[in-house]
Amino acid sequence: xxxxxxxxxxxxxxxxxxxARWASDEIRSVNAQVEVLLRQALTQAGRMPKNAxxxxxxxxxxxxxxxxxxx
Numbered sequence: 001x002x003x004x005x006x007x008x009x010x011x012x013x014x015x016x017x018x019x020a021r022w023a024s025d026e027i028r029s030v031n032a033q034v035e036v037l038l039r040q041a042l043t044q045a046g047r048m049p050k051n052a053x054x055x056x057x058x059x060x061x062x063x064x065x066x067x068x069x070x071x
Contacts (some may be wrong), residue, residue, distance in 0.1 A: 009034070027058070
């Protein structure tokens, strides 16, 4: 699979502030929030590519094998 693409996005500061607040409410980065919204729009428009990878799972990654989870 190819690496993730980087995109420079310019937007109105007020729009960015609103997006940042929304992302914070959802416990996401602004970048992740933009991707979620774009994926929703693509799906709704029937334009989501079938071969698009899924979003990374939210939350802490699973512990490495052999660890007990105690400190």
